Amino acid sequence: MSVSTVAVVGLGIIGGSLARAFKAAGLEVLGIDSDDGTLSAAASEGVVSEDSFNINSADESSFRALKRADIIFICTPVLSIVPVVKRLAPFIKRGAVVTDTGSTKRVVVNSVKEVLPEGVAFVGGHPMAGSQYSGYGFSRADLFSKSPYILTPAEETPLEAVETLKALVFKIGAVPHIMTPEEHDGMAAAVSHLPQVIATSLVNAVRESDTSGEYLKLAGRGYKDTTRIASSAAGIWIDILLTNRDEVLNMIxxxxxxxxxxxxxxxxxxxxxxxxxxxxxxxxxxxxxxxxGCDGRR
Structure with a gap:
């Protein structure tokens, strides 16, 4: 499948970084966001096309630009992914591939098929890269360099859609790995979700014991490295923990x-x-x- 235009929905640190990486790789990028300021910043930098649009716009004529997109990346919090696909569905062309960047996969992969247009494939995705920071201002084109990028196709997903996404993942310098949504959620609970739970709990434990208010001034590299991700936005993690509740509780x-x-x-x-x-x-x-393996095999 030939890809010339990619749409990125949600220009935060993940979506913004994907947009920058695809632009640097020579693809046209259509940006879609709910914040006009973010869209303006991305367009002024030449990262996204001039006809990028606000997903909350009442004027749906701007949505027709989405018909150009060969691949659509949904880079929103987990519980927003399916509603976003439903909102955009009338404007997605037949033969396009939709993917996401959510940190849990079973809920998304099982639910999104109910709102996908006919002739459109969905491949779950999760780049294992990020930051404790959020927002387009922290995005960068090399965020995914040499990082694992998980793809979780369903049994009925066309092989061509999976291979197309694998090629795009390689194009931005990441390493694709294929697994089932179930395998992904177990793995992510262990190496992504539990570390967040531990970091957050550690900071709260120190907060409880720090009666002098001086502990953090004296903290060394070990504490800072261990707790860096505790600064992550709570809203994103509520979605993650509740949609992967069983696996996270098992790891706890x-x-x-x-x-x-x-x-x-x-x-x-x-x-x-x-x-x-x-x-x-x-x-x-x-x-x-x-x-x-560096060839993307698990």
């Missing part, structure tokens, strides 16, 4: 078990047990970059 239970094991070792002043726990983590952590 596993984490509590591991934390309890370490707590008991400390309580028992057992140096051998503490050493064993740390070395077990170190051994697994040191092999983390060998789990995925």
């Amino acid at each position: 239970s596993i984490f509590k078990k591991q934390l309890g094991e370490l707590q008991r070792a400390i309580e028992a002043s057992s140096a051998p047990d503490i050493k064993r726990i740390f070395e077990r983590a170190r051994e697994y952590g040191n092999g983390r970059n060998e789990d995925f």
